[in-house]
Amino acid sequence: MKLISKYNRINILLIVVIFVMSSMALNFFVKRTMISELDEALQEIKDRASNYTQKEQKIPVNFTLDDYHIVYAITPNLRQNDLYKTIAHTNHEKNKIQNFRELSYTTNIGQFTYLVKIEKPIEGMRQMAANIINLSIVTLLIVVLFLVVVNRYVLTRLWSPFYKSLEVMDRFQLNKQNDLDFPITSTEEFNYMNAILKRSTLKAGEDYVALKEFTENASHELQTPLAIIGSKLDLLIQDENLSEKQEEKIRSAYTALKRISQLNQSLLLSAKIGNQQFAEKSRISFKQKINEKLNQFQELWEEQIVVNANMEESFVLMNKDLNDTLINNLLSNATKHNVLNGSIRIQLIPGELSITNTGTNQALDSKKLFQRFYKSDQNSRGNGLGLSIIKQICDTSGITINYYYIENTHKFVLSWNYQHMENKNTWPFKP
Amino acid sequence: MKLLIVEDERELSSSICEYLQVENFYCDAAYDYVQALEKIATNKYDCIVLDIMLPSGSGLDILKTLKLNRKxxxxxxxxxxxxxxxxxxxxxxxxxxxxxxxxxxAELGARVQAVLRRRSFEGNNQVIVGPLKLDIQNNSLMGPNGLIELTRKQFDLLVFFIGNKNRVITKETIVEHLWGDNCDMFDNYDFIYTHIKNLRKKLMAEGCPNYIKVIYGVGYKFELN
Known part of the structure; x- marks a missing residue:
């Protein structure tokens, strides 16, 4: 829910509650005032009637045109207090109930005690209440409408620097050294926020550069000794007097050197992908790229593995180098873990690539599959980084990867959203 | 041919020199930025092997200086x-x-040869080795008895051998050169044997001696005296 909606909801709820309460209070006080006015009037009538009865010692004549009634009735009890109460009479002519205010008291006229009741109709009370409620509702609606409009306008204006800052942050990329241009506002809080954002991004940028430099320097430090070892071995085999045993040892050293070099390369690549150093993306024809690889390796597979490709044209939006590594690792994985005279089946349709290879009769652990240094077979020649790099590339390229095991075959399915890719006419390769 | 090896790691520098000096190459070594600039200013080299990360400066700056002085x-x-x-x-x-x-x-040797070839023949990429005449641009090979038909891979293999003649090259190096970095997915490199056998057969059929020697367990050597 948007901040403004949230704010409006609370605001309007509060206003409604206040209005209802104030209307009720208003209704109550107005009624009380009217009743007390009526009571005063009744008291006045009583005074006039008492004066009359005291002077004349007889019951006054009741005029029908008066807006009040006085009723005298003989009563045995003499009461000290005046009694006010509201009573209802049914008016048979108009067929409705009418409220009256009644003042009753006892008085002595002659030798008799009379109970005197003075009644005055409570007029316009109901009308008044209805008016108050109507007025309240109308005012309430106007106020709420006004508030919503004003809030929307004012809040939108007040919060606009916030949204601008958000936009700026959204454009922020760690791997691109760009100065963030936050809006300058007159709101202290936003300026404070912008200052913090600027400081944090700057710090993150510096850390990132330091990390990048560290990775590069570390790799440089490692590559140079590796290069020296390699070069010394290259020179060593030039010696014509090497014995077979010595040559065998040199071979082993070569193999180990190759492994450690590849491990170093893979770790470096993994770190680079993690650091988003392959952000530049382009539209790539998967079919074309896979075909290039198949041609490159065809004669190497020839004697060991049957490779079968069924491919439709399919595009993907991703980094060129990562695409290359992805295809390499997938094919390499399918080859390394294959069996003698096995097969690799490649199937490509728009938005989906699946690579199936024959292999061990045991499914891989789907939970650990993409973890670094996971090895299904501890004696495997691989360094256990191939699949984790595949997963990393998929994650950064918006590709989903799934693994299936079906009767001695291992299948990796890559799927991605290709809909938005197909509408471009700029692609030079005609499918 | 005069080469300058700009490499701060003395061990690596000496390996490179030792490997490349087999032919008519004379190798000079510079171990830091200043030394490299001095040597470049006072000598003329056919090829400079340049490391980028040097103790006192960047190799890229050396490259800039070179181009600025129209070397x-x-x-x-x-x-x-x-x-x-x-x-x-x-x-x-x-x-x-x-x-x-x-x-x-071996890869460095082949690259240096290629760079020098491009430079000295300026497009007319002919290499003459003994009785063999290679046209790098058209991928054609003339033997003592005329044209020898080679596949693309066989031709590349021959060029790689000639770039490292009289030196032992491992099977891995050959495979990596011909098929790129990712051939480690294959278990054995026996397929390289087929390529070499066919190349040797073609050369010998055209009257060449057996240039390609097998160094058992290690690799191959293209021997030419």
């Missing part, structure tokens, strides 16, 4: 910095080739 020395960059930007900026600055550490000396 025509060929430059081959060797560096552990295999990030794409470095490769692109190196080549943009006018380097002739780029090789990532760690590399095989």
């Amino acid at each position: 025509e020395d060929s430059v081959l960059i060797i560096s552990a910095k295999n990030s794409l930007e470095d490769k692109v900026s190196g080549l943009n600055l006018g380097a002739d080739d780029y090789l990532t550490k760690p590399f095989n000396l």
Whole structure:
């Protein structure tokens, strides 16, 4: 829910509650005032009637045109207090109930005690209440409408620097050294926020550069000794007097050197992908790229593995180098873990690539599959980084990867959203 | 041919020199930025093998100085910095080739040969080795008895051998050169044997001696006296 909606909801709820309460209070006080006015009037009538009865010692004549009634009735009890109460009479002519205010008291006229009741109709009370409620509702609606409009306008204006800052942050990329241009506002809080954002991004940028430099320097430090070892071995085999045993040892050293070099390369690549150093993306024809690889390796597979490709044209939006590594690792994985005279089946349709290879009769652990240094077979020649790099590339390229095991075959399915890719006419390769 | 090896790691520098000096190459070594600039200013080299990360400066700056002074020395960059930007900026600055550490000396040898070839023949890429005449541009080979038909891979293999003649090259190095970095997915490199056998057969059929010697368990050697 948007901040403004949230704010409006609370605001309007509060206003409604206040209005209802104030209307009720208003209704109550107005009624009380009217009743007390009526009571005063009744008291006045009583005074006039008492004066009359005291002077004349007889019951006054009741005029029908008066807006009040006085009723005298003989009563045995003499009461000290005046009694006010509201009573209802049914008016048979108009067929409705009418409220009256009644003042009753006892008085002595002659030798008799009379109970005197003075009644005055409570007029316009109901009308008044209805008016108050109507007025309240109308005012309430106007106020709420006004508030919503004003809030929307004012809040939108007040919060606009916030949204601008958000936009700026959204454009922020760690791997691109760009100065963030936050809006300058007159709101202290936003300026404070912008200052913090600027400081944090700057710090993150510096850390990132330091990390990048560290990775590069570390790799440089490692590559140079590796290069020296390699070069010394290259020179060593030039010696014509090497014995077979010595040559065998040199071979082993070569193999180990190759492994450690590849491990170093893979770790470096993994770190680079993690650091988003392959952000530049382009539209790539998967079919074309896979075909290039198949041609490159065809004669190497020839004697060991049957490779079968069924491919439709399919595009993907991703980094060129990562695409290359992805295809390499997938094919390499399918080859390394294959069996003698096995097969690799490649199937490509728009938005989906699946690579199936024959292999061990045991499914891989789907939970650990993409973890670094996971090895299904501890004696495997691989360094256990191939699949984790595949997963990393998929994650950064918006590709989903799934693994299936079906009767001695291992299948990796890559799927991605290709809909938005197909509408471009700029692609030079005609499918 | 005069080469300058700009490499701060003395052990690596000496290996490179030792490997390349087999032929008519004379190798000079510079171990830091200042030394490299001095040597470049006072000598003329056919090819400079240049490391980017040097103790007192960047190899790229040396490259800039070279180009600024219109020196025509060929430059081959060797560096552990295999990030794409470095490769692109190196080549943009006018380097002739780029090789990532760690590399095989045989690969470096072949690259240096290629760079020198491009430079000295200026497009007319003819290499004459004994009775063999290779046209690099048209991928054709003339033997003592006329044209020898080679497949693309066989031709590349021959060029690689000639670039490293009289030196032992491992099977792995050959496979890596011909098929790229990712051949480690294959268990055995026996298929290389077929290629070499066929190349040897074709050369011998055209009257060449057996140039390609098997160094058992290690690799091959293209022997030419």
